[in-house]
Amino acid sequence: MTTFSLLLLFELTLIILSFTERVKRFLTMLMIQGVLLFGIAYLQLQHINALYLAFILLETIIIKGLLVPLFLNQMRKRNNFNRLAHSKVSTFITVMAISAAIVFGFLLSSNIHDDNLQTKFFAASIATIITGIYFMIVHRNIFTHIIGYLIMENGVFLFSLAVGSEMPMLVNTAILLDIFVGVLVLGIFANRVGDTFKNMHVDDLAQLKH
Amino acid sequence: MLIVYFLSAFAISGTLLYLRNRALQLFFNVLFLAVQTVLTVYAYCHLNENDSIYFAFDSIGVILSGVLTLLGYATFYHSYLYLERRSDTKRNKSIYYAALILLSASMNGAYFSKHLGTFWICVEATTLCVSALIYHERTPIALEATWKYVFICSVGISIALVGILSISVAVSKEGLTDLDLNSIVAHAQGMNTKWIKIAFILVLTGFSAKMSLFPLYAVCVDANTVAPPPINAFISTALKNVGFLGIFRMYTIIAQTDALPWANNVLMITGIISIAVSAAQLLRVNHFNRMLAFSCTEHMGIVALALSAGGIGYYAAVLHIVLHSFAKAGFFYQIGQVYSIYNSYLIKECGNYIKLNPLGAIVVILAFICVTAIPPSGLFVSEFMTFKSLFAGDHYYIAIAALFLLTVIMFVIGKDLLRLLYYNGDGFTAPQSVKINRLETVSQFIFFGFIIYLGVNPPEFFSDLIRGATAVLP
Numbered sequence: 088m089t090t091f092s093l094l095l096l097f098e099l100t101l102i103i104l105s106f107t108e109r110v111k112r113f114l115t116m117l118m119i120q121g122v123l124l125f126g127i128a129y130l131q132l133q134h135i136n137a138l139y140l141a142f143i144l145l146e147t148i149i150i151k152g153l154l155v156p157l158f159l160n161q162m163r164k165r166n167n168f169n170r171l172a173h174s175k176v177s178t179f180i181t182v183m184a185i186s187a188a189i190v191f192g193f194l195l196s197s198n199i200h201d202d203n204l205q206t207k208f209f210a211a212s213i214a215t216i217i218t219g220i221y222f223m224i225v226h227r228n229i230f231t232h233i234i235g236y237l238i239m240e241n242g243v244f245l246f247s248l249a250v251g252s253e254m255p256m257l258v259n260t261a262i263l264l265d266i267f268v269g270v271l272v273l274g275i276f277a278n279r280v281g282d283t284f285k286n287m288h289v290d291d292l293a294q295l296k297h
Numbered sequence: 298m299l300i301v302y303f304l305s306a307f308a309i310s311g312t313l314l315y316l317r318n319r320a321l322q323l324f325f326n327v328l329f330l331a332v333q334t335v336l337t338v339y340a341y342c343h344l345n346e347n348d349s350i351y352f353a354f355d356s357i358g359v360i361l362s363g364v365l366t367l368l369g370y371a372t373f374y375h376s377y378l379y380l381e382r383r384s385d386t387k388r389n390k391s392i393y394y395a396a397l398i399l400l401s402a403s404m405n406g407a408y409f410s411k412h413l414g415t416f417w418i419c420v421e422a423t424t425l426c427v428s429a430l431i432y433h434e435r436t437p438i439a440l441e442a443t444w445k446y447v448f449i450c451s452v453g454i455s456i457a458l459v460g461i462l463s464i465s466v467a468v469s470k471e472g473l474t475d476l477d478l479n480s481i482v483a484h485a486q487g488m489n490t491k492w493i494k495i496a497f498i499l500v501l502t503g504f505s506a507k508m509s510l511f512p513l514y515a516v517c518v519d520a521n522t523v524a525p526p527p528i529n530a531f532i533s534t535a536l537k538n539v540g541f542l543g544i545f546r547m548y549t550i551i552a553q554t555d556a557l558p559w560a561n562n563v564l565m566i567t568g569i570i571s572i573a574v575s576a577a578q579l580l581r582v583n584h585f586n587r588m589l590a591f592s593c594t595e596h597m598g599i600v601a602l603a604l605s606a607g608g609i610g611y612y613a614a615v616l617h618i619v620l621h622s623f624a625k626a627g628f629f630y631q632i633g634q635v636y637s638i639y640n641s642y643l644i645k646e647c648g649n650y651i652k653l654n655p656l657g658a659i660v661v662i663l664a665f666i667c668v669t670a671i672p673p674s675g676l677f678v679s680e681f682m683t684f685k686s687l688f689a690g691d692h693y694y695i696a697i698a699a700l701f702l703l704t705v706i707m708f709v710i711g712k713d714l715l716r717l718l719y720y721n722g723d724g725f726t727a728p729q730s731v732k733i734n735r736l737e738t739v740s741q742f743i744f745f746g747f748i749i750y751l752g753v754n755p756p757e758f759f760s761d762l763i764r765g766a767t768a769v770l771p
Contacts, residue, residue, distance in 0.1 A: 201489070203469040216459070223452065232448060239455060246459055250466045261414055261458060264421050268451050272428060276444045 090130045094211045097123045097245075098189050101218045104238070105185040106178050108171050110163050113234050114156045120241050121152025131248055146263055147244075155237060155266065159230075162274055168230055176225045188217035208249035215242030229280060233273050240265055299349040299409060302336045305329075306402035314395040317387040322394060326373050329398050330366075336405065337366045344765070353411040353479070356765030360615065361408045361542060364622045365535045367747075369401055371740035375527040375630050378737060382637060385433075393433055393525075400426035400531070407539045413461045413476040416546065417454070420507060420539055424450045427536065430528045431520050442523040449516040450506045457503025457543065460496045464550070467492035478546060482769060485553035494556050500547040501567065508540025509533075509590070510597045511571040518578075521590035522642075526633025529586060533593050533629060534622035541600060541618050548604060552770050564605035569695055569702075571598030576702040579709040585632045585642045588713060589625060592668055595706055596621045596676075602699060603683040610686035611767035616755075617679035620748050624667040624676060627744035631660045634737055635717065638728055644713050648720030654733050658718050660741045665714050667748050669707045675752015 100116045100123070107113055125147040132140050163169070176184075192214035196206035219239025223232050244262055309329045316322055340354040340362055347353045376397065380390050403426055406419035424447060432443040465476060471484040485493070506513035517537070521529050551560045575595035582588045596617065603614035632642070634657050639647045651658040670676040680703075687696040721727075751759060 201466060201470075201492075203466050220452075229444070229448075236448070236452060236455075239452070243455055243459055243462070247462055250462045250469075261417050261421070264418055265451065265455055265458065268421060268425060268447070272425060272447055273444075273451065276428070276432075276440065276447060279440055280444055 090127055091207060093123050093126045093130070094207055097127070097211055098214060101185055101189065101214060101238075102182065104218070104222075105182045108178075110168055110171060110230065111160070113171075113231075114160050114163070117159070117234065117237060118152055118156040120238075121147055121150075121155070124151060124241060124244060127245075127248065146266075150263065150266055151241070151244075158274055159233065162230065162278060165278060166230070168228075171226065171228065171231060181221075181225065184221055185214075185218050188221070189214040191217070203250070205249045208245050212242045212245035212249055215239070215245055218242070229277050233277060236273065237266070298336065298339050298343075299352045299406070302332060303402055303406065305332045306398055310395040310398040310402075313398065314391050316391060322390070323377070326377075326394060326398075329401070330369055330373060333366050333369055333401060333405075337362045340409065347411070348409070351412040351415040352406075352409040354409060355411070356762045356768075357542065357545065357615065358408040360619060360759075360762050360766060361535075361538045362405055364538065364619055365401065365404055365408070367744075368531060368535050368622060368626050371626060371630065371744070372397070372527045372531045374740065375530070375633060375737070376525070378734070379525055379527055379633065389433065389435070392429055396426045396429035397528075397531075400430065400536075404535050404539055408542060411478045413464065413478060413481075413546070416543065417458055417461055420457075420504070420543060421451075421454055423507075423536060423539060424454065427520070427528075427532055430532075431524045433525055433528070434523070436523070439523045442519045446516055446520040449513060453503045453506030453513050453516075455503070457500050460499030460501075460503060460547070463492050463496040463499060467496065478550075481550055482553060485550050488554060490554050490556040493551050493554055494559060497547055497551050497556070497560055498563065501544055501563065504540045504543035505567070506540070508537050508544060508597050509593045510540070510544075510601060511567050511574055511594075514571060514574065514594045514597075517593065518587060518590040521586050521593075522584060523586075526629055526636065529589075529632075530626040530629035533590065534626045537593060537597065538618055538622060541597070544601075545604070545614075549769050557771065561605040561607065564601045565692065565695055568598040568601030568605060569699060571595065571601065572699055572702045572706075576705045576709075579706055582709075582713075583644050585635065585644060585647075585713075585717075586629075588644070588710065589628055589632065592706070592710065593621075593625060595703070596625070596668075599680060599683060599699070602687065602695070603679070606683060606686035606690050606692065607771070608686045608689060609682045611770050612763055613679045613682035613686065615763045615766050616752070617676065617683070620667075620675045620679060620752055623744040623747045623751075624664065624674070627660070627741040628664040628668060630737070630741055631657060631664060634733070635661075638733070640728070644716060645724070647717050648722075648725040649718075649727055651718045652721075653727065656735055656738050657733065660738050660745075661714055661718060663745045664741070665711060667745055669710060670703075673749050673753055675748045675750070678752040 097120060100120050104113065104116050125144055128143050128147050132143060192210040195213055196210035199206065216239050219235045219242055222235030222238060309325050313322060313325050340359045343354050344359060345355060380393065400423060403419050403422035407416055410416035410419055428443050428447045431446055432439050461476065464481065467488040468481055470489055471487050473480050473484060502512060505511060506516050509517035521533060524532065548560065551557060572595050575591040578591045579588060582591060600614045600617050603610040603617060635647060636642055638653060641647065650661065667674040667676060670680045684696050
């Protein structure tokens with residue numbers, strides 16, 4: 088398996104996410120993304136300090152690939168949240184938008200000529216970040232917002248690979264902290280929102296404006 | 298030194314988390330304030346020296362740390378009063394103090410970070426601590442504000458991280474392998490401006506959530522609406538300064554490149570939109586905390602305008618940030634007192650304050666003078682310098698638009714505060730029993746005194762620090 092084929096598989100998960108309605112499948116895709124990032128990091132970063140590499144690999148496979156999806160699955164069960172409510176945007180438009188994001192990523196990277204930038208990672212990261220933001224915008228459920236945030240985080244991880252394969256430890260720690268916030272803190276508060284408002288719909292969170 | 302400070306802060310915070318004894322809580326809070334003061338004094342005495350690998354005591358860091366220390370004293374004091382008035386569980390009080398100490402430590406970490414990665418980590422840490430503090434009252438509305446704050450800030454900070462990573466593309470062209478700020482600034486001239494511009498936009502967007510600047514200003518407004526008053530005072534000042542510092546650091550990098558005029562235009566647009574948004578929102582606001590929160594957005598817009606104007610505007614931006622911190626903190630403490638009297642933050646439910654609490658009413662009048670930059674407020678000096686540099690740079694339209702919007706803001710805030718002070722008409726029922734602790738207003742008088750003193754007759758060391766902070770700018 089080459090890095091490029093892993094990246095293509097990663098982009099495929101974005102397409103699958105675009106027409107997925109079952110929350111469980113969303114989490115499976117997140118898990119697959121974590122495993123793919125593990126493979127990409129392993130192939131790409133073999134030359135760096137062994138300790139750093141071990142940290143990054145553990146972060147991708149254990150945190151992104153295992154703990155995060157399992158934690159979110161617990162949250163899903165607790166809130167009895169199995170299927171995404173229909174958003175205002177149809178599945179067809181979502182598939183088209185995410186496909187367009189992937190194409191945009193490739194077009195953008197092919198027009199950037201910079202020796203310090205690994206364009207294949209850059210293309211995938213742009214598409215992933217846009218997909219994450221798209222999910223946060225079109226869906227009205229806070230559970231989906233967390234998933235969108237985590238997709239975006241995976242995009243940031245790919246971006247860090249794009250801008251330098253050295254990937255300093257600090258940047259990686261930053262990403263880990265981001266995931267910690269994303270999953271634990273957002274997850275805890277999302278659970279409370281579910282308990283308090285009996286619903287995880289963002290439209291219920293509008294008291295502040297009154 | 299900073300390692301010792303962080304370890305002390307963690308130890309004190311951890312101890313407070315498990316402490317339920319009030320006297321011991323008080324002791325450890327005072328101990329932290331002592332540690333905080335020692336750090337600020339040490340930083341000033343070791344100006345421009347590196348510390349603990351990723352940190353350095355530069356002028357802007359020392360200024361903001363000094364502001365944090367002074368605000369810290371008042372915030373801990375008002376927090377003590379606030380918690381005494383409430384019937385929170387001992388556990389919640391412990392969490393409150395522990396989070397407050399960690400928040401202060403994270404903010405200090407951000408102020409003194411000379412590495413962009415460390416800076417980012419400290420900013421993210423502030424989000425975690427603030428979430429615990431906003432959620433303190435455990436109400437549905439507090440939950441809503443906390444959720445929005447954590448979520449939008451996290452997204453914003455992730456965007457800023459992409460910006461910081463973009464800088465690493467630009468620096469690698471110059472052979473740099475890390476994100477040390479001094480090295481980046483030193484090599485900035487030869488960097489690829491395309492990447493620097495991308496980084497600037499992303500960092501500005503991301504940290505606007507912390508600085509309460511357009512486009513992500515709304516998150517701070519919501520947080521301010523429900524956070525406990527002492528926390529409001531803290532996050533509207535010291536925490537906004539963290540956001541400002543993130544943008545300021547990025548600005549010092551881009552200022553060394555050919556992209557400076559472009560960056561100035563971006564900042565100018567951001568600044569004027571921030572002021573316009575706050576003016577529009579203030580016209581329909583009915584909540585004192587939201588009123589002050591939108592006023593923060595207005596002041597951050599002025600800071601952005603000052604930076605974009607350049608020249609004397611750089612000095613004005615830093616001065617404005619410092620003075621705004623004292624003005625807004627004092628105002629928020631007083632609003633806390635207003636709430637304790639009326640049990641409401643709604644403007645229409647408050648009135649006749651001048652009779653109910655004359656000393657507090659004087660503070661409100663002083664706060665109005667300070668916040669709206671009426672002489673002798675020091676903010677008048679910083680705003681005067683800002684507009685002078687705008688006119689000097691031929692930005693007439695922006696300056697006139699900003700002056701018009703500031704007039705609207707002054708009118709709206711003045712109208713609402715006059716109602717608070719004097720309204721005794723239809724629909725208003727004066728509270729039955731009013732208990733006022735006169736000592737609560739002391740911090741506000743001190744802060745407003747600082748604003749006048751630092752603006753009108755700043756001590757030499759303070760001016761030197763501001764000049765040191767802006768020395769790297771063209």
